[in-house]
Amino acid sequence: MAESDNIVVETAEKIFADLADPQTVNNDKKDSWQAPLWQALSEAGLPLSWVPDDLGGSGASLADGFALLNAAGRFAVAVPLAETMLAGWLLAQAKIASPEGEMTVLPASPRDRITIDADGALSGRCRGVPFAKAAKHFAVLAHGKDGVSIALVDASKSRIESGLNVGYDHSDTVTLDKVQPVTIKAAPKGVDQTHLMLMGGVVRSLQIAGALESMLDISVRYSNERVAFEKKISKFQAVQHNLARLAGESAAALAAATSAADAIANATSFDDEVYLEAASAKIRCAEAAEKGGAIAHQVHGAIGFTIEHILHRYSLRALAWRDDFGSESYWAVELGKLVAKRGADELWPLVASR
Amino acid sequence: MTAALRFDPIRLPEKCEQLRKEVRAFLAEEIAAGTFDPHKPNREDTDAPEFSRRVGAKGWLGMTWPKKYGGQERSFLERYVVTEEMRVANAPTRRFFVADRQSGPVLLKYAPENIKMDILPRICRGEICFAIGMSEPNSGSDLFAAKTRATKTDGGYLINGTKIWTSSAHIADYMIAIFRTSPPTKENRRHGLTQFLVKMKQPGIKVNPIGQITGQYEFNEVVFTDFFVPEDHVLGEVDGAWKQATSELAYERSGPERFLETYYVLTELVRAVGPDPDTRSAEGIGRLVAQLHTMRRMSVSVAGMLHAGKEPVVEASIVKDIGTVWEQQLPHRVRDLAAFVEETATNRETLERQLDFAIKTAPKLTIQGGTTEVLRGIIARGLGLR
Numbered sequence: 001m002a003e004s005d006n007i008v009v010e011t012a013e014k015i016f017a018d019l020a021d022p023q024t025v026n027n028d029k030k031d032s033w034q035a036p037l038w039q040a041l042s043e044a045g046l047p048l049s050w051v052p053d054d055l056g057g058s059g060a061s062l063a064d065g066f067a068l069l070n071a072a073g074r075f076a077v078a079v080p081l082a083e084t085m086l087a088g089w090l091l092a093q094a095k096i097a098s099p100e101g102e103m104t105v106l107p108a109s110p111r112d113r114i115t116i117d118a119d120g121a122l123s124g125r126c127r128g129v130p131f132a133k134a135a136k137h138f139a140v141l142a143h144g145k146d147g148v149s150i151a152l153v154d155a156s157k158s159r160i161e162s163g164l165n166v167g168y169d170h171s172d173t174v175t176l177d178k179v180q181p182v183t184i185k186a187a188p189k190g191v192d193q194t195h196l197m198l199m200g201g202v203v204r205s206l207q208i209a210g211a212l213e214s215m216l217d218i219s220v221r222y223s224n225e226r227v228a229f230e231k232k233i234s235k236f237q238a239v240q241h242n243l244a245r246l247a248g249e250s251a252a253a254l255a256a257a258t259s260a261a262d263a264i265a266n267a268t269s270f271d272d273e274v275y276l277e278a279a280s281a282k283i284r285c286a287e288a289a290e291k292g293g294a295i296a297h298q299v300h301g302a303i304g305f306t307i308e309h310i311l312h313r314y315s316l317r318a319l320a321w322r323d324d325f326g327s328e329s330y331w332a333v334e335l336g337k338l339v340a341k342r343g344a345d346e347l348w349p350l351v352a353s354r
Numbered sequence: 355m356t357a358a359l360r361f362d363p364i365r366l367p368e369k370c371e372q373l374r375k376e377v378r379a380f381l382a383e384e385i386a387a388g389t390f391d392p393h394k395p396n397r398e399d400t401d402a403p404e405f406s407r408r409v410g411a412k413g414w415l416g417m418t419w420p421k422k423y424g425g426q427e428r429s430f431l432e433r434y435v436v437t438e439e440m441r442v443a444n445a446p447t448r449r450f451f452v453a454d455r456q457s458g459p460v461l462l463k464y465a466p467e468n469i470k471m472d473i474l475p476r477i478c479r480g481e482i483c484f485a486i487g488m489s490e491p492n493s494g495s496d497l498f499a500a501k502t503r504a505t506k507t508d509g510g511y512l513i514n515g516t517k518i519w520t521s522s523a524h525i526a527d528y529m530i531a532i533f534r535t536s537p538p539t540k541e542n543r544r545h546g547l548t549q550f551l552v553k554m555k556q557p558g559i560k561v562n563p564i565g566q567i568t569g570q571y572e573f574n575e576v577v578f579t580d581f582f583v584p585e586d587h588v589l590g591e592v593d594g595a596w597k598q599a600t601s602e603l604a605y606e607r608s609g610p611e612r613f614l615e616t617y618y619v620l621t622e623l624v625r626a627v628g629p630d631p632d633t634r635s636a637e638g639i640g641r642l643v644a645q646l647h648t649m650r651r652m653s654v655s656v657a658g659m660l661h662a663g664k665e666p667v668v669e670a671s672i673v674k675d676i677g678t679v680w681e682q683q684l685p686h687r688v689r690d691l692a693a694f695v696e697e698t699a700t701n702r703e704t705l706e707r708q709l710d711f712a713i714k715t716a717p718k719l720t721i722q723g724g725t726t727e728v729l730r731g732i733i734a735r736g737l738g739l740r
Binding site: 216223224234235240241243247248250252258259263276277284287328331333334337340343345347348351354 | 363622637646650652669730738739740
């Protein structure tokens with residue numbers, strides 16, 4: 001996506017360019033960019049893009065929200081924008097209004113589970129929860145004897161063991177021990193943990209694709225500036241071919257992520273076709289993060305390995321995003337099982353249905 | 355952004371799905387009638403002239419061309435569906451594939467009217483087979499080093515020289531070839547080549563089959579000795595073939611045939627592991643399916659751009675680069691994953707036979723129709739590196 005084609009993305013890109021410029025952010029040792037960025041995003045209604053007007057949000061379409069997150073990836077935005085959007089979306093599924101401020105979702109891994117006891121209290125331990133430390137509220141998907149519910153939880157009622165992911169963003173362990181939610185409602189039919197994980201996976205896929213676009217961009221630019229052996233390194237065929245491969249990985253990530261986003265935005269239910277799209281996006285984007293990021297670093301040489309250079313803001317974050325809402329290994333196993341269960345002669349019809 | 359690559363999520367329109375059903379029904383009938391075996395890789399030296407005519411009769415050849423030339427004026431996206439269903443079924447497309455994809459569009463653009471009226475309807479009826487005369491013994495990827503001469507004579511040209519690696523030349527009725535009409539200039543080394551339509555199976559042309567490592571004889575050496583080509587068989591500008599090459603590449607490089615050539619081993623692997631695979635097999639299959647799905651979405655996206663009248667040369671090159679590397683690695687990945695398949699799997703023998711052929715086919719996939727190195731050069735140029 002070279003240029004934005006809607007007002008939500010335009011607004012976001014302007015805010016990112018003004019307040020989340022990667023070089024400025026990287027130079028700022030005190031993180032003083034964070035508060036103004038969050039404030040501007042909030043004033044523009046972006047964190048609650050996926051929350052309808054009557055539930056306190058700005059009511060943007062799924063498609064616009066996805067495009068906005070792709071843009072956030074292009075700037076390696078390191079505030080809980082994606083997490084708050086996802087939380088607002090989850091709450092809206094059960095018609096729960098979103099409060100102001102930062103949010104994140106529980107669980108953030110398909111292997112973790114929150115349960116509801118007879119008193120309606122929530123318990124469970126969730127690892128790798130992005131930005132839990134910064135969140136004022138959690139949107140929680142929980143399992144009780146009556147099925148799946150969605151709850152709004154006050155973050156201060158939980159125990160948080162703080163941690164950092166490989167991209168230096170908060171990725172925390174959250175424990176709920178008989179916590180009474182602020183609000184809890186039954187999830188509508190079709191919204192379950194798999195649905196949440198696939199939705200989260202597509203969000204991460206779009207962010208990874210955005211980060212790869214920027215890695216390609218800055219790698220091409222650097223190769224046209226850096227001189228070695230008396231010529232620009234972009235003139236060496238070995239470098240050109242590496243960058244061509246990076247372009248391929250970036251293109252594959254973008255295609256997989258935007259296709260899955262389009263599939264979800266137009267889906268009426270989470271059938272096998274949407275499952276294929278969303279799981280494939282997470283698998284392929286994670287692979288691209290590894291392969292593409294390695295090339296971007298190779299092109300940059302030692303300078304890209306320094307903390308002063310912005311490359312790591314993209315490369316490490318893209319690697320970290322692989323882990324959230326199910327890694328590529330997890331989804332590959334699940335997708336493989338689905339394909340095997342459908343049978344050999346149903347594989348092509350599934351692929352061709354998209 | 356220096357690199358503005360776009361792969362919009364194009365969806366095939368509803369009418370494509372109706373067409374897909376028709377193609378599947380047709381192929382099922384052909385399989386039932388014994389025309390071909392879908393479990394057998396599409397041996398490229400298999401010639402199926404009657405099948406070709408039946409595909410033509412369905413209106414699936416030259417289907418995007420004007421009706422006055424026998425076409426159906428249908429969309430590129432519809433053609434896409436026909437192509438991918440044929441490929442996945444291992445249908446014997448050799449006789450018509452090149453004419454439908456490549457030669458026909460060249461004639462449409464550059465041939466004089468009388469030739470279009472003569473040849474295009476016969477392609478649409480599935481009656482004639484085309485070859486492409488590009489490579490020579492001393493020029494492969496470096497297309498513009500071609501030396502086979504076309505010397506002006508009364509009413510046409512005399513051709514002398516040799517083309518090589520020419521697929522299907524042994525069965526082809528026509529070839530579209532580039533010959534040297536002038537030497538290159540100092541300013542432009544690509545100058546001096548002209549595109550010609552050549553009628554095969556005539557004196558002055560000798561076709562010598564060349565054995566391949568798969569055991570097939572599918573490509574050839576084609577020797578021209580004072581072979582006469584009439585004036586009106588010149589396609590486009592004399593000495594200006596280099597201007598005509600690029601727009602065709604997007605068609606040639608981004609289709610489903612660029613990642614489905616070894617697809618059959620994946621289907622057979624899924625059959626072999628059964629409905630309840632171990633974790634290792636499941637993960638391997640899941641990754642391969644995710645990669646396949648992604649490439650197909652990229653390929654459909656490029657088809658959508660072509661449909662919209664764009665020339666996505668860089669995007670098409672990316673699809674072919676990623677697609678051919680993938681289809682080349684696929685048999686090896688499937689072999690890895692099949693290593694622990696139960697001895698009792700009912701299709702074990704089929705899978706092993708397929709792997710044997712796919713592994714032998716694999717090396718050519720990143721060479722034919724533009725090598726990986728050439729493609730990456732084109733992508734690099736698109737990125738502003740050259």
